[in-house]
Amino acid sequence: MHRWPRPLIVLSAIGIGIFEIVGSFGAASDNDTGRKGMDAVAIVLILLGPLALAVRDRWPLGALGVALASAAVYVGLGYVYGPIFVSIIVALIYAVLRGRRRGAWLLTGVAFVGFIVASQLDPRADGDAWLVKYSLVAGWMIVALVVAELVRSRRTVLQQRASVEAEARQRREGEQRLALAQEVHDVLAHHISLINVQAGVALHLIDEQPERVRPALADIKEASREALRELRGALDILRRGEAAPKAPAPTLADLARLVATVRASGLDVRLDDAPHARPLPAAVELAAYRIVQEALTNVSRHAAARSVTVRVRYGADMTVEVIDDGVGGPATAGNGITGMRERAAALGGDVEVGPAPGGGFRVLARLPVGEHVTS
DSSP states (O other): OOOOHHHHHHHHHHHHHHHHHHOOOHHTTTTTTTOOOOHHHHHHHHHHHHHTTTTTTOOOOHHHHHHHHHHHHHHHTTBOOTTHHHHHHHHHHHHHHHOOOHHHHHHHHHHHHHHHHHHHHOOOGGGGGGHHHHHHHHHHHHHHHHHHHHHHHHHHHHEEEEEEEHHHHHHHHHHHHHHHHHHHHHHHHHHHHHHHHHHHHHHHTTTOOGGHHHHHHHHHHHHHHHHHHHHHHHHHHHHGGGGGGOOOOGGGHHHHHHHHHHHHTTTTEEEEOOSSSOOOOOHHHHHHHHHHHHHHHHHHIIIIOSEEEEEOOEEEEEEEEEESSSSOOGGSSSSHHHHHHHHHTTTOOEEEEEEEETTEEEEEEEOOOOOOOOO
16 A cells, blocks of 8 residues: 655644534534533543554554444433544444454454444443344444455555556567567678778778779768667667667568668679568568678678578568578677577578578578468
8 A cells, every 4th residue: 555644644643633623513513312511531542543543554453442432431421413423434444454454344343342342331322222223333333344355455466467568568679679680680790891801802902903992981981880770779779768769670672771781881782682562561671681681790700601591481471581602600609690590480480590501501581471372
């Protein structure tokens, strides 16, 4: 249960005390039942309940016990009936909501017995109306307990629902952060790899073929610009969350441009992309693009290859194959390959990596696309 601030607890107790005193004096001024009017003892007994309510956040059952006992004594001494029972209702509901359910029910039962005893000791009791009186007291006690239980149950349901929603939100945020981290890794690894290769080419040619240095530097500039753009977008998402503008995700239509940038680094890359009849799910297109991107990055960095073939085929399962004539490298067991497998597994697919049948190295990804797509 959410706890009220201390000042609010005290102010509510003061308000209840004023209400009970004013109400009791009002009942005494219009008293035609023959019960005892207000005096100093009555005022003390009335104020004991509100005083107990002022510390109900610390001792919920203690506050309930004091309110019940003071009301029983008040009734037993024959004072005029008034709103003294407000303190009992507030203390009862508060104790139940604070989780003191068993103690609250027990104290209420004991207090009812105490009320019966007090009524029997009351010198001004109406002997003919005792059954009605006890029934009314038992009724409002049960109603107060049931209302408290219903409120507690409702709060518990709302808290559980809020907890489940918070856990789901945290899980989604965690998945989004992991996905973003994978995107940043793939993009930066690819562009930095191209920059490294082009810088090596420029250094190699700067003395012997200076005219070929300019295109290499232009490719470095373009790769740097693209890497910075992707990094700024990722950081913007981290800072602004859903409010951040989202750039269009790469699709299979961007494979040709990707291949061209890698080819500009000196690697002979061939794209064999079969036509397909209809658009694919965006998640499938993004995963396929990133897998090809990561595979080409690994080839550029580790394979010592001269040529690469990228094949894309469509069907009930879309397949993406990247085969090079190199020797593979340590990245075959690194984060890049792990990221490929995670992307494919998220869509119900898989990735195979290893030596190609005719030599070299192969990455083969299968991505389910649902209905059959014409190849």
